[in-house]
Amino acid sequence: MRIHLLDPLLANQIAAGEVIERPSSVIKELIENSLDANATKIRVEVENGGQSLICVKDNGSGVHPEDLTLALQRHATSKIQSYDDLTRVMSLGFRGEALASIASVSRLKMMSAMQTLRTGFMIKNNINGIIEAPTPIAHPIGTTVEVADLFYQTPARKKFLRAERTEFQHIETMMHRLVLSRMDVAFELTHNQRDIFSTKATHQLHDEEKRVATILGNEFISNALHIAYENHAMQLKGWIAEPRYSRSQADMQLIYLNGRFIRDKTIFHAIREAYRDVLFHGRHPAFLLYLTVDPLVVDVNVHPTKQEVRFKDSNAIFSFVHRGIHDALSSVRPGVIVAPNSENPTVCDHTNHFVPPQQKLMQLNITEQMKTYHALHGSAEPVEILPESSEDEKQTYPLGFAVGQIHNTYIIAQNALGMVMVDMHAAHERILYEKMKITMDQSKVVMQPLLIPLVFELPLQEIHAFENHADIFLKMGFVIELIGKSQFIVREVPALLKNKNIQTLLRDIFSDLIVEGKSARFSAEINAVLSSVACHAALRAPHALSISEMNAILRDMEQTENSGCCNHGRPTWKQFFTNELDKLFFRGR
Ligand SMILES: Nc1ncnc2c1ncn2[C@@H]1O[C@H](COP(=O)(O)OP(=O)(O)O)[C@@H](O)[C@H]1O
Numbered sequence: 001m002r003i004h005l006l007d008p009l010l011a012n013q014i015a016a017g018e019v020i021e022r023p024s025s026v027i028k029e030l031i032e033n034s035l036d037a038n039a040t041k042i043r044v045e046v047e048n049g050g051q052s053l054i055c056v057k058d059n060g061s062g063v064h065p066e067d068l069t070l071a072l073q074r075h076a077t078s079k080i081q082s083y084d085d086l087t088r089v090m091s092l093g094f095r096g097e098a099l100a101s102i103a104s105v106s107r108l109k110m111m112s113a114m115q116t117l118r119t120g121f122m123i124k125n126n127i128n129g130i131i132e133a134p135t136p137i138a139h140p141i142g143t144t145v146e147v148a149d150l151f152y153q154t155p156a157r158k159k160f161l162r163a164e165r166t167e168f169q170h171i172e173t174m175m176h177r178l179v180l181s182r183m184d185v186a187f188e189l190t191h192n193q194r195d196i197f198s199t200k201a202t203h204q205l206h207d208e209e210k211r212v213a214t215i216l217g218n219e220f221i222s223n224a225l226h227i228a229y230e231n232h233a234m235q236l237k238g239w240i241a242e243p244r245y246s247r248s249q250a251d252m253q254l255i256y257l258n259g260r261f262i263r264d265k266t267i268f269h270a271i272r273e274a275y276r277d278v279l280f281h282g283r284h285p286a287f288l289l290y291l292t293v294d295p296l297v298v299d300v301n302v303h304p305t306k307q308e309v310r311f312k313d314s315n316a317i318f319s320f321v322h323r324g325i326h327d328a329l330s331s332v333r334p335g336v337i338v339a340p341n342s343e344n345p346t347v348c349d350h351t352n353h354f355v356p357p358q359q360k361l362m363q364l365n366i367t368e369q370m371k372t373y374h375a376l377h378g379s380a381e382p383v384e385i386l387p388e389s390s391e392d393e394k395q396t397y398p399l400g401f402a403v404g405q406i407h408n409t410y411i412i413a414q415n416a417l418g419m420v421m422v423d424m425h426a427a428h429e430r431i432l433y434e435k436m437k438i439t440m441d442q443s444k445v446v447m448q449p450l451l452i453p454l455v456f457e458l459p460l461q462e463i464h465a466f467e468n469h470a471d472i473f474l475k476m477g478f479v480i481e482l483i484g485k486s487q488f489i490v491r492e493v494p495a496l497l498k499n500k501n502i503q504t505l506l507r508d509i510f511s512d513l514i515v516e517g518k519s520a521r522f523s524a525e526i527n528a529v530l531s532s533v534a535c536h537a538a539l540r541a542p543h544a545l546s547i548s549e550m551n552a553i554l555r556d557m558e559q560t561e562n563s564g565c566c567n568h569g570r571p572t573w574k575q576f577f578t579n580e581l582d583k584l585f586f587r588g589r
């Protein structure tokens with residue numbers, strides 16, 4: 001065959017192969033057009049999983065009748081004019097391909113009316129794919145696009161479509177993404193003339209959260225932190241689930257970049273890193289995030305579906321997102337719970353209203369309690385003791401006051417909301433870990449020389465594990481030397497650990513290092529060592545504590561970052577609300 005130009009219909013059908021995979025892709029393209037036309041209300045009607053009909057109706061700006069024919073042609077767009085425009089593009093579309101592609105694989109009808117004109121116009125393609133001249137019709141301001149019999153002339157494509165139910169599921173997923181992309185737009189969806197959902201346009205945080213709850217579930221939003229983080233160039237907003245609401249799959253992770261749903265490795269990596277030491281191994285975080293950046297720093301023209309993007313400086317994006325998420329997660333401490341309402345006892349509202357505890361009885365004052373505790377458990381840094389608290393302040397301890405211990409493992413405390421149960425080991429592990437991180441970050445590690453240096457032998461593999469991380473151990477406050485090939489001599493230890501069995505502790509840490517191997521990032525590596533130290537050095541159950549020691553742990557938890565879970569992501573404490581306890585005993589009925 002000699003070279004010839006492809007027939008335009010065929011060229012469009014080839015292009016459709018890239019962007020129009022299934023009915024849900026049609027919906028994406030049409031809704032994006034409506035959003036670009038500044039619609040505030042979008043109604044989507046679907047028949048038979050989108051295979052017989054998809055109709056998207058908006059109240060946007062409309063298309064000029066003289067542009068209607070052009071709108072259905074390839075490489076025809078009103079959104080950019082020059083390369084320069086492309087680099088600054090903020091609209092969702094700009095390639096001028098979607099309508100032409102859709103029209104080449106379906107029967108398409110577009111009806112539109114503009115505010116400045118008296119009548120609306122309609123355009124459609126006939127059975128041979130030929131676009132007919134626009135004809136006047138009555139139509140409210142805005143645009144309606146009807147796509148019927150998708151893939152009817154491309155049977156090969158049609159064969160790939162699944163059952164009606166499956167295709168509709170794809171449509172719903174796509175609709176959810178779009179509905180969450182713009183809270184200020186109202187959406188409606190019907191399937192086979194049945195209402196599936198309808199959401200009003202919202203501008204208030206409370207209503208936005210309702211919309212998120214409708215789509216991602218009540219459980220997500222009631223366990224999520226709202227974040228709003230920005231620097232001079234970027235903004236990160238949205239909701240991230242607290243570690244206790246993690247998922248077995250990475251299936252609730254939505255990221256929008258300048259209003260566009262994207263999947264991006266750098267951003268995912270930054271988020272995973274930020275969750276690293278609060279999430280239970282193998283679990284996935286859930287989040288809904290909106291990142292806004294200057295369009296000049298990102299290239300969205302990487303792939304026809306525009307889900308992939310390329311950042312000019314991906315390190316800057318990484319650090320920004322990591323910081324934003326990390327800071328938000330670290331701010332989680334006891335003290336932001338309020339009692340559940342009676343209809344839904346498991347919902348916690350994280351709106352920062354804390355109801356102060358009522359209990360007043362204390363056997364020792366706080367200063368004394370902290371002293372006893374730190375004396376027993378080896379914190380050598382000058383204990384940071386708050387000035388003696390007034391009666392009022394005493395009432396505002398979120399975790400309340402200890403009343404006892406169960407099986408020398410769990411601390412039971414009473415606060416205004418009811419009963420608090422703390423896993424002593426998990427809580428102490430987090431406290432130690434965060435303290436070590438802070439002292440190390442500030443290079444304020446206090447070392448404790450041993451009166452008699454500790455000498456012991458270790459197998460070669462453990463020696464190597466130590467050698468590979470020697471600098472970290474020194475930074476942490478261990479002064480360790482090697483004598484000959486297999487002997488260790490420990491001269492100084494971090495004061496925080498002075499009362500521990502150092503030999504066992506080191507052995508355990510080395511074997512952790514061997515099993516877990518060397519991780520790539522330096523700070524992650526340090527944290528892995530610290531985490532292991534904290535785990536092995538923390539109080540081990542069974543271990544009897546005095547009431548003062550228990551109270552001191554509670555106070556420490558209240559001041560510790562991430563104290564809601566241990567370094568492995570297990571929860572450290574749980575609130576039992578009085579009304580839940582009352583229900584157990586049918587009180588008040
Ligand atoms: N719902 C709509 N409201 C107003 N104009 C629209 C609508 N849909 C499409 N258009 C017009 O048709 C043009 C072509 O649309 P499309 O093929 O999706 O390309 P792109 O969105 O990349 O510009 C758009 O640039 C826009 O001017």
Ligand SMILES: [Mg+2]
Nearest residue numbers: 029033093098
């Ligand atoms: Mg478009």
